[in-house]
Amino acid sequence: MKTIFHSAESRGFADHGWLKSYHSFSFANYHNPEKIHFGVLRVLNDDSVEGGMGFGKHPHHNMEIISIPLEGDLEHGDNMGNQGIIRKGDIQVMSAGSGIMHSEKNAHPNKRVKFLQIWIIPNQQNVPPRYDQKSIVKNAVKNDFQQILSPNPNDVGVWIYQDAWFHLAKFDKDFSKTYTLHQSGNGAYVFVIDGKIKIGDQTLTSRDALGIWETSEFNIQALENSEFLIMDVPMQLPRL
Template sequence: MQTLLHTAGSRGHASHGWLNSYHTFSFAGYQNPERMHFGVLRVLNDDTVAAGMGFGAHPHDNMEIISIPLAGTLEHKDNAGNHGIIQSGDVQVMSAGTGIAHSEKNHSRTEEVKFLQIWVFPNKRGVQPRYDQLSFRAADRHNQFQQVLSPNPDDAGVWIHQDAWFHLADFDAGFSADYQVKRSGNGVYVFVLEGDATINGQALHARDGFGIWDTTSFTVQADSNTRLLLMDVPMSL
């Protein structure tokens, strides 16, 4: 088993007044040659957007883009005619493929929105752009791993063009569970959303990231009431 720790305080940071963003991997003005990606996981941004503000229309191509709101409401529009509003408990995915332009804005004019912006390199280039969003029950991640993303349109959750699986989990203090890596050659990047956990003897706290690979399974121990996002991704680009 190999592991990699990214503490919350080691992340890149950008504050633009309306946007407060923490970058686990190199992004925009934050460039760190040792923090370019974890396998095919390219971007993990922890964003807070002020009321009524957001990202204007901008293009993407050949990237799988996942948005996971943590608080507030996020509005999506794109030039393919898709329009959606998501909130905590929802997961949104956009396959940029041959090219798409979209905007993401705080839908509320009174409250900020907090969300994760995640980019994953696809295993197919030049696909037809697509958009999807789903809602997930909080009860289904209480003391268990709730699958919210996979490579299979017929499996639970949204899907992307990559051999990747995402899970959310809300663990009570003292609870532990074994996670089975979904595919040979995959690693798992664990992002602690809230609380404290221990994995492979490593203590983790809110907004810490922990990469694990060259293993088929590992145990997650919740040291307090803990919320986690696990991103199971190929380690080879």
């Protein structure tokens, strides 16, 4: 088993006043040649947007874009006619494909919205753009791995054009469980939202991350009540 530890403090940071964003991988003006991607996981941004502010309409193409709100209300609009609010307990996905224009803003005038924005490199290019949003709170489980994303449109959660699976977990203190990767050649990027966990000899606290590959499984122990996200992704970049 190979691992790479990314502490919360090692992330890039951008302060635009209305937007504060921590970058786990190279993004915008933050460039770290040792942190370009983890397999097909290209972007993991930890964003906080002030009340009433947001991103105006802008384009994306050939990227799977996932948003997971952690606090507050995020308003979405796009050129396909989708308009709505995503909240904590929801997950949103856009397959940008051949091209999409969208905007996102804080739907509340004076409360911050916090969310994770994640980009996955797809295994198909120039697909028709698509949008989906689902509640994941109704299927939430304690002390288990809740699947919230997969490559299968018939699975629970949302789906993307890539052999990737996301699981959200909330573990009670001292609980431990073994995670099994979904397919050979995949690795897992474990991101701690809150709390403290241990994987092997590595302890992770809030916003720390551990990349794990060349193994079929690994054990996670909660050292305190914890919430974390497992992104199970191909380590080989697609040849498109």
